[in-house]
Amino acid sequence: MSTNTDSRSKVVIVSGGSRGLGQALVTGCLERGYTVATFSRSESPFIKTLTQQDPEHKRFLWQSVDATDPAALKAFVNEVSSRYGRVDALVNNAGVGIDGILPTMRTSQIEQGIDLNLKASIFLIQACSKQMLQHQSGSIINISSVNAIRGHSGVAVYSATKAALDGLTRSLARELGPKHIRVNSVAPGYFESEMVADLTPEAKQRIIRRTPLGRLGTADDMANAVLFLLSPQASFITGQTIVVDGGITC
Numbered sequence: 262m263s264t265n266t267d268s269r270s271k272v273v274i275v276s277g278g279s280r281g282l283g284q285a286l287v288t289g290c291l292e293r294g295y296t297v298a299t300f301s302r303s304e305s306p307f308i309k310t311l312t313q314q315d316p317e318h319k320r321f322l323w324q325s326v327d328a329t330d331p332a333a334l335k336a337f338v339n340e341v342s343s344r345y346g347r348v349d350a351l352v353n354n355a356g357v358g359i360d361g362i363l364p365t366m367r368t369s370q371i372e373q374g375i376d377l378n379l380k381a382s383i384f385l386i387q388a389c390s391k392q393m394l395q396h397q398s399g400s401i402i403n404i405s406s407v408n409a410i411r412g413h414s415g416v417a418v419y420s421a422t423k424a425a426l427d428g429l430t431r432s433l434a435r436e437l438g439p440k441h442i443r444v445n446s447v448a449p450g451y452f453e454s455e456m457v458a459d460l461t462p463e464a465k466q467r468i469i470r471r472t473p474l475g476r477l478g479t480a481d482d483m484a485n486a487v488l489f490l491l492s493p494q495a496s497f498i499t500g501q502t503i504v505v506d507g508g509i510t511c
Contacts (some may be wrong), residue, residue, distance in 0.1 A: 450506020
């Protein structure tokens with residue numbers, strides 16, 4: 262773990278930090294000297310390695326948490342605040358992809374998507390903002406999607422949850438701004454992840470051809486936008502959705 266800090270050690274909560282974009286976010290925050298707390302349903306090899314490197318949880322904490330349980334989310338945030346003294350930032354990264362044509366989707370699929378992609382984020386923000394209000398500062402970043410901006414067949418419920426996050430971002434920026442708490446969204450485009458793992462090579466090539474920068478993104482491309490919004494250089498940015506998609510929606 263690097264100690265290359267850009268400010269005092271911020272305490273950052275990252276939901277769903279065990280793999281994919283969450284892993285990139287946790288790694289980037291630790292490299293910048295932040296203290297990081299994250300949760301997921303199960304422990305990945307990445308999480309196990311970090312826990313072994315910091316067994317006393319001085320700068321890294323992981324717990325198994327069911328993101329659809331509001332009480333469990335609140336308990337996790339309270340544990341982080343008690344252990345480290347504050348919560349400076351929240352990155353709402355945990356989510357699930359929901360594919361399917363709406364008329365034929367199972368009710369359980371719809372409910373799972375809304376519970377994990379939207380309701381969990383709202384309850385996490387509620388718990389974290391209470392901690393941030395005590396110190397009159399903070400940064401909240403919601404991971405949205407280009408599907409919240411452009412319509413695509415087969416992802417209506419997923420798009421609805423992500424568009425709701427963007428609306429939540431704008432309203433909370435107004436609500437929490439006077440208390441010096443910034444709220445922004447980052448909307449990733451197509452990047453190398455589980456999201457595109459099931460695409461055929463031909464489908465990937467079609468996406469690349471439609472992307473002005475001529476490639477798929479990487480998890481680090483997305484994480485770097487989040488890390489910028491966490492930094493002092495973004496101190497006058499709030500209520501915005503930053504699209505990171507190589508230009509595919511332009």
